[in-house]
Amino acid sequence: xxxxxxxxxxxxxxxxxxxxxxxxxxxxxxxxxxxxxxxxxxxxxxxxxxxxxxxxxxxxxxxxxxxxxxxxxxxxxxxxxxxxxxxxxxxxxxxxxxxxxxxxxxxxxxxxxxxxxxxxxxxxxxxxxxxxxxxxxxxxxx
Numbered sequence: 001x002x003x004x005x006x007x008x009x010x011x012x013x014x015x016x017x018x019x020x021x022x023x024x025x026x027x028x029x030x031x032x033x034x035x036x037x038x039x040x041x042x043x044x045x046x047x048x049x050x051x052x053x054x055x056x057x058x059x060x061x062x063x064x065x066x067x068x069x070x071x072x073x074x075x076x077x078x079x080x081x082x083x084x085x086x087x088x089x090x091x092x093x094x095x096x097x098x099x100x101x102x103x104x105x106x107x108x109x110x111x112x113x114x115x116x117x118x119x120x121x122x123x124x125x126x127x128x129x130x131x132x133x134x135x136x137x138x139x140x141x142x
Contacts, residue, residue: 005043070098
């Protein structure tokens with residue numbers, strides 16, 4: 001017998017149906033899965049690429065705002081019963097995405113730069129210079 005919750009990977013469709021409730025039959029299934037996660041029977045393992053896919057679909061297909069997406073996903077992934085490699089970095093990226101960086105990939109790059117590189121980021125996107133703590137560079141120093 002297991003000493004803890006059973007780890008299971010959750011794909012984008014399960015998360016999307018749970019958050020969006022756009023298909024009642026699939027939402028009920030997703031709700032049952034997420035209920036088992038929340039009550040400790042399952043440990044949800046979410047891949048960072050899947051997180052990116054969820055953000056993309058919520059934005060491009062459903063037209064949700066960055067702040068709506070960030071709020072929903074932060075609430076979903078923050079608890080201990082959800083495992084995500086680099087969780088703190090992605091939570092930071094979601095905050096940046098909600099408030100100062102318009103694209104999630106750029107928010108992830110900024111979060112990485114802030115955590116791993118003292119804010120140094122090579123990018124041709126000039127808007128990223130406005131991100132607090134980011135030192136954007138376009139070319140190598142001579």
